[in-house]
Amino acid sequence: MVSVRLSAVKKISCALALGSALFAAATSAQAADNFWQAIQQKGVLRCGAAPAAPYVMRDPKTQQYSGYFAELCRDFGENVLKVKVQFVDASWDTLVAGLQSDKWDLAMALNQTPERALAIGFSTPAQDYQISFLINKQNPKVKGLGTKLADYDKPEVTFAVMSGTAQDKALSASIKKGKIMRLPGNDESRLALMARRADVLVDASDTNHLFALANPDWAQEIMPAPALAKQGVSFGLPRAVSEADVEVLNIYLTQRRATGDIDRLVNQASAQANAAK
Template sequence: MKASGMFKGIVLGLLFAASAGYANAQSQEGSGYWQDIQKSGVLRCGAAVAPPHVIRDPQTGEYSGTFVDLCKKFASDALGVKAEIVDTTWDNIVAGLQANRWDLSMALNQNPKRAMAIAFSQPVVEYQVSGLYDKANPKFSQPPKSITDVDVAGVTIILMSGTSIDGTLSPQIKNATILRLPDIDATRLALSSRRGDILFDDSDSNALFSATGKDRWVTLNPEPAISKQGIAFGLRRSASYSDIQSLNFFIQEKSAIGEIDRIAKGYIDKLAGDIKQ
């Protein structure tokens, strides 16, 4: 009888523990990254300027861009809340997220250092270094496919001085001449005036400039790549796997139906029109 009583006690104890664990799991299901935002009614998106992904109108202070549109759509379509765009800088884009000043950081390059501090969604778009050249340039009668194809004596490569692209690409150049200039306007002017033959910059900047003369400029995306990273949403480390998957499924759908490409192209065309003016 004593042994039987002990056995019953153990069984009851196990059942109680299981029941408590189940109840705790149920309570946790009602609390999470997105559930907390739904309770507050607002999805806060941290914004540092990075056209065409994040654009700020200098006159009105209003934000637009590919990531801004996606933030608003995810807020309304997936969460049923309003989106609030929170102004920040690139120096604070990660720290502000960690400090819970906003819920998503927009248009972050994925890299190992940041991944130690925050979580990432899957890439929305890709960042890479591309080349831009005039299709009428006789030095490129055969379209180049790699850095080796442009690292030729007599070719002048245009770079913005002191950038990460300068630091990454310059050591690879053995035969071509490198023309380093102080800012993006100077590099574009050098390319347009044929002071140099090919401009290497991030693909977004080159896409914007290329759109100003679609019949003139040709883009080189080197294989192998000079530098290539995903550009994604950043989340706090408290986001669970299922939280991140919810955002990823949203991104996957918008990408599959071509909506992300359409949004991005619209902003690139608009910015290119502004540059022409």
């Protein structure tokens, strides 16, 4: 009789445990399916912010955030979700971990990589990260060459690049005829271009874009084809967020990109960054 009772108690305990697990799973799934709704109920969208111009910038005096990803996060929160927007200080080392530990709802300006995609979700890209060329448009060796990578890969053309960077790796794999001048930093590579010791400066497109805007009289940015490297720059989201909720953000970004709004924000942020310098 005692063993029968104990067996029944065990069955009841197992049933309760299974029921609790199913309830927790259902609750978690419901939360994942109502990501934006939960934020609307809280009344605040938290944006993880790691400064890097022109994506995200912070005024050292006022501590106010700007940059085109900051403007997109602010606009999405205020005008789509109808909530307040809170920027949470972060670093590039903590943006992914902060999403996983619920320190912020969105991580701004993350490059899409397979490794990150194992841990978090991504929106559609707001912009593309690409390695670009910067040239002196008055230099006869490269003037009017267009965008084809092969047109620049000539024995008489010298490329300046920071040694050991992703740009150096990509350039080294693609350039077969041209000379590669590897330098220790940004300043040295830019000076090499300005002094015409190099004909092409190879760097991330956002960095070259800033420099081209600051020197419109002579500097020209070129997006080589085929691309040396290209990744989407997106918002990071918790991995459990449903496809339906991710699609809300994707539609917002797609529309703003298609109308040229994001390009205008990039130029505005770039001009602001140059003015600050």
